[in-house]
Amino acid sequence: MNDDPFNGLTEFLAVAEHKSFTLAATRLAVTPTAVSHAIKLLERRTGVLLFQRTTRRVALTEAGAALFARLRPAASEIDDALLELNGFRDQPIGTLRLTAPRLSGALLLEPLIPLFRQAYPQVKLDISLDDSTVDLTAAGLDAGIRLGESIEKDMIAVRLTADLQWSVVGSPAYFASAGKPKRPEDLTSHQCLGFRFPTAGSPHRWEFRRDGRDFTVGIDASLTVNDRSFMLAAARNGLGLAYACDLEIVDDLASGRLERVLQPYIPLMSGFYLYFPSRTQTQPKLRAFIDLATRWIASQGGLRRD
Structure with missing residues (x-):
């Protein structure tokens, strides 16, 4: 026996509205026999007679009228909800939930958010700045921004920036005191400043290239943090060397607060990508964000800072 509590309710509402099994069947595109059978099963399941039937008319019983009075507003709400659902298919609407590392939050999202809100005011934004690896589906997110090398292979990825240049940097005061390293092994x-991703057990290893061979150096950090702004503030204050993306230290390099070392040994790294599961790419709200983001970034020259 099917215990679905909704069985027969569609037929009940149609008969109650039209006061006819024949008209209800026409509206539902089924036979009058099928409608009659559904109503009998509903009455049997509830143990209540819902209609008085004669050869000439169909009328609600007192119990049927009470049920109809309760169900009719709910049915209208359901119809309205389904109509509203069409809006999600046809135009950007709803809430777009994104995750991004703090670096790209400042670099990409701060300028993009005002542009997106102006273009699509009916779309709400829910943004989580998180440097850890995030499972989009488990977290209920629509899309994320991450470095290309950290994106799972089963995701669709849209490039947002050119490959990124990283640097080992320190303050003039630090170099005056400790000197400058000549090669990565130095x-x-x-004194080095470590950065630990929230889900990582050890600090980020610094990456280098020499004679076409990539290698990393595991630093013995005198200070390890999980916030890049704090790490760079420590570097500016002369506490040690930091491994940073050039995009996050543009102003520091221009003002001389930080200086590069070991530049010939540091290769370009993967740029930022917007990534999402394939099933979400047809959402108008996400499609609108992808199109606006790629257009804006192209207008900025790919955000490459030489």
């Missing part, structure tokens, strides 16, 4: 004798 870092073992320097």
Whole structure:
């Protein structure tokens, strides 16, 4: 026996509205026999007679009228909800939930959010700035922004920036006191500032290239933090060397607060990508964000800072 509490309610509402099994069947595109059978099963399941039937007319019983009075507003709400659902298919609407690392939040989202809100005021934004790896589906998110190298292979990824240049940097005061490293291996004798991703057990290893071979240096950090702004503030204050993306230290390099070392040994790294599961890419709200973001970034020259 089917215990679905909604069985027969569609037929009940149609008969109650039209006061006819024949007209209800026409509206539902089924036979009058099918409608009659559904109503009998509903009455049997509830143990209540819902209609008085004669050869000439169909009328609600007192119990049927009470049920109809309760169900009719709910049915209208359901119809309105389904009509509203069409809006999600046809135009950007709803809430767009994004995750991004703090670096790209400042670099990409701060200028993009006003543009997107102006273009699509009916779309709400819910943004989580998080440097850890995030499972979009488990977290209920529509899309994320991450470095290309950290994106799972089963995701669709749209490039947002050119490959990124990273640098080992320190303050003039630090270099005046400790000198400058000449090669990556010299870092073992320097004060270094470590960055730990929230889900990582050890600090980020610094990446280098020499003679076409990539290698990393595991630093013995004198200070390890999980916030890049705090790490760079420590570097500006002369506490040690930091491994930073050039996009986050543009002003520091221009003002001389930080200086680069070991630049010939540092290769370009993967740029930022917008990524999402394939099933979400047809959402108008996400499609609108992708189109606006890629257009704006192209107008900025790919956000590459030489």
